[in-house]
Amino acid sequence: MASSVDSVHKSSDSVKDYSCVGCLSQNIEKSADFFCETCFKCFCEKCLYHHNQVFVNHVTYGRRETNKWPLEKAIEDLLLKCDVHNNKKLKMFCQDHSQLCCPDCVLLNHRQCTNLALISESVKTLSVDMQQLSKKIQSIIADLNKFKREQETSILSIEESYSEKLQEIRNQRKKLNAALDELENTTLKELDEIRTTLQTSLKKDVDSCGRLKDELQQLSEAVQGLCDKSIQDIEFIASRKCLDKIQESEKYLKENPVKVQSSIIFKANSDIEQYLSQQSDLGRFVDSMQSLKLKKNPDQVLTVKSKSEYNVKISNDTCLNCSISGICSLSSGHIIVADHSNKKVKLLDKNYKVSSHCDMPSSPLDICQITASEVAVTLGYAGVQFMSVSNGQLVNGRKLQLPHAAVGIAHHQGGLYITDNTALYHYTLTGNIVKKLCERDIYSPCNGM
Incomplete structure (x- = not known):
């Protein structure tokens, strides 16, 4: 049997080459160049020379005839091993369940099956096109690689949006802190004003009391000095001054x-504390991978409360007026619009100013969101253009070329739904068609799936 060392490499999807048995006997690993059909062994060119000296009539095949080489043992072991019972080999095929079985599988799950036969018998009635199977596997591997790359791109997009949202949260906290600081400063200013007002009034009272007390004290000392003088005119004057000052x-x-001891009383605005205590977070996160559902009464009437107009024209636009055929709002606050008349897709910032744009080969018709930072734009017979926002700039990505015009587009749970004005198609994100959902002529409605 042809031998191979460590045939399935741990860090690779490829299978290692056949090894020379002559070199292996000397603990040397070397790739084989020939296979001897009689010995059923593989040799390198050097070992084959010694082999041919002994076995002149043996038939050997080189690298150009590997179809006549045997299946490597490692591959044979891999294919014959039962996926459920690793220590058992596949022996039977159950047509009832279209499943390969080892003896343990038959004993546990297929004893009642009527179409159970040895694999050696099944191959006589069931033909297999290995070339077609290989093409199908390669096609699926290509699809898996595309899907993997897209998911890895989405991971990077999530990391980028995470950093942006983290900064937005911190900015929101700074705004709240600034607002609270402003409220605190206003309240402290009012406190200072109240203190100044109260202290000014009280100091005025203190000064008035001090003045009256001093004047009465002086008059009292004068009256005491006149008690034994018997000076009538001065006593009269003193008495009148005393009566006037007493009256005053x-x-x-x-x-x-006399007032109760003065103090400043502060009554906190409990509405602020109560409002904050009722909040569970600083905002809501929207997962762009999930479909947003409006939990509203379907009969509810919606009313437009306000309307604003913004100019999205840029200097190199060829048309006087911008014709917006599609619009998409991202969770980052950016707005992406499809300008049909100027053959451009434009990125608007939070102030609705054009911050970036991409020229299109034909007029964009519709736009839909794919991920948090990626959109898809229909370009008629020019296909579907994917675009993403990176570092505040609009960047072209991959493109899908379809066998029909791409007019309307929507994205739902990993699927693209595209219209060409007469039919609705379901595609995967990689551009593989799933099925045509419905079709109509221009004079009749769509009949459904």
Whole structure:
């Protein structure tokens, strides 16, 4: 039997070449160049020379006749091994379940099956086109590679959008902090004003009381000094001044009664704290891979509350007016519009200003979102152009060329739904058609699937 060392390489999808048995006997791994049909062994050119010296009449085949070489043992072991019971070999084929079976499979799951036969018997009635099978496998491998690349691109897109959203969240927090700082500054300013007002009023009272007290104290000392002097005219003057000052003091005390100790009372705006306590986050995340469903009453009437117009014309537009045939809003806040008359797809920033654009080979007709940063644009008979937003710029990606015009387009759960005005087609994201859903002439409605 032809031998091979470590036939299935751990880090590769390819199978290692046949090994020379003569070199292997000397613990040397070397690729074989010839196969001896009589010995059923593989040799390198050097070992074949010694082989031919002994076995002159043996038939050998070189590299150009590998179809006459045997199947490598590693490949044979791989194919004959049962996928369920690894230590068992496949012996039977169940036509009822279209399944290969080892003895354990037959014993456990196929004892009641009526169309169960040895594989050696089944091959007599079931033909296999290995070339067609190989083409099909290569086609699927190509599709898997495309899908893998697309998913890897989506992973990078998610990382990019994650960084953008992280920065947006931090910016939102800064805005909230700035708003709270402004509220705090306004409140502190009001507090300072209240303190100044209260202190000014109280200091005025203190000064007035001090003045009246000092004046009364001076008059009291003067009255005490006149008690034993018997100077009538001065006593009269003193008495009148005392009565006037007493009257002034009593009036002041009456107009300014003693108050409870003054203090500043602050009543917090509980609405702010209550509102924040009711919030679970700073915003909502929308997964662009999921279809958004409106949970609304289907009979509800929607009313337009406001309308705004923005100019998306740029300097190198060929037409005076922009004709917007499609529009798409991304979760990043960017808007992508299809300008039919100017054969451009334009990227608008959050202020609705054109920040980037791509020229199209023909007028864009419709647009739909694929991922968080990728869209697909229909170009009639020019096919479907995929585009993405990277670092704030609009970038062309892959392109699908279809056997019909691409007019309308929608994306749902990994499928593209494209119209050519007379039919609706279901495609995969790689451009493989799944089926034609419906078709109509221009005078009759679509009859459905």
